[in-house]
Amino acid sequence: MIGLLFTFVSDMKEHILVIGANGQIGGELVEELRKIHGSSYVIATDIKDAGAELKSGGPFRQLDVLDHASVFELIKENKVREVYLLAALLSATAESKIRSAWKLNMEGLFGLLEMARQENFKLFWPSSIAVFGPGTPRQNTPQHTITEPSTVYGISKLAGERWCEYYHKMFGTDVRSIRYPGLIGYKTEPGGGTTDYAVSIFHNAIRNKQYECYLSAGTALPMMYMPDAIRATLELMNADSSKLSIRSSYNIDGMSFTPEQIAGEIKLLMPDFRISYKPDIRQQYADSWPQSIDGSVARNDWGWTPRYDIKSMCKEMFQGVQQLITSH
Numbered sequence: 001m002i003g004l005l006f007t008f009v010s011d012m013k014e015h016i017l018v019i020g021a022n023g024q025i026g027g028e029l030v031e032e033l034r035k036i037h038g039s040s041y042v043i044a045t046d047i048k049d050a051g052a053e054l055k056s057g058g059p060f061r062q063l064d065v066l067d068h069a070s071v072f073e074l075i076k077e078n079k080v081r082e083v084y085l086l087a088a089l090l091s092a093t094a095e096s097k098i099r100s101a102w103k104l105n106m107e108g109l110f111g112l113l114e115m116a117r118q119e120n121f122k123l124f125w126p127s128s129i130a131v132f133g134p135g136t137p138r139q140n141t142p143q144h145t146i147t148e149p150s151t152v153y154g155i156s157k158l159a160g161e162r163w164c165e166y167y168h169k170m171f172g173t174d175v176r177s178i179r180y181p182g183l184i185g186y187k188t189e190p191g192g193g194t195t196d197y198a199v200s201i202f203h204n205a206i207r208n209k210q211y212e213c214y215l216s217a218g219t220a221l222p223m224m225y226m227p228d229a230i231r232a233t234l235e236l237m238n239a240d241s242s243k244l245s246i247r248s249s250y251n252i253d254g255m256s257f258t259p260e261q262i263a264g265e266i267k268l269l270m271p272d273f274r275i276s277y278k279p280d281i282r283q284q285y286a287d288s289w290p291q292s293i294d295g296s297v298a299r300n301d302w303g304w305t306p307r308y309d310i311k312s313m314c315k316e317m318f319q320g321v322q323q324l325i326t327s328h
């Protein structure tokens, strides 16, 4: 039935499926995958209806990841060979909806791992720096260290990592994962995360020349600009399977900064920008996470190297958000 929706693209070439395509990573990933593989071969899905751009750019299907039967039907009928499972509740939202966060983050992954085992497709699933906890060394946090998360989101990501490794070891499932740091981009808005301030700060600076930050001035967190995050994802998915020593989830290093430091960079671009601080509950989550990440295992296994630092990211973000706001 669902396959009928895609009959216009259902020739012999296999498809790529992105679940959670409306989200911060999903939007940019679909755009990039469509450039690489051709728009008709990348099927975007999300529980919510998509905007005009995503829908006109290629096949889109409104679909709940927890409806495993429909997802499986879509995968089989379209000869899907690669799935990016991005549907999840992030740290701040997960704390206010603990049961539904667990259900979505866990059952979504579990369903797709089972389907990957049966249909033999390659699966990408995002983990997070939230798998670390208050007992983890916070500077240059190693790949293998204490992982005792204190947030629901972190607990679900850690459990997910263990399941990914289990499916790979027991059934040979080709599942690959990255522990994303805070992600910064202007094309799609983030939602429900603790690190989202690093995106909101640009929108508020350009609209109002001021920003009230919900984290304290000196809260350092690992961060990454979206083009680096998308490139990391695709590089990992294209890496030679025999080179991958980690089947739970890879640490990757990007940049690390505090709200005070990013505000300083924005002030260089907008001298009358002002920041104030009013920490809320998200301060606790941030305080339990690393301040910087050691990505050396990813560097050795599949050649990971970040390209953006705080300066180059801020310059592009500022211009990107400015264009976005003036064009609306």
Ligand code: AKB
Residues within 6 Å of the ligand: 090, 091, 092, 127, 128, 129, 130, 153, 180, 181, 182, 183, 192, 193, 194, 195, 196
């Ligand atoms: C969040 O803040 O919840 C996410 C994350 C660190 O995974 N950006």
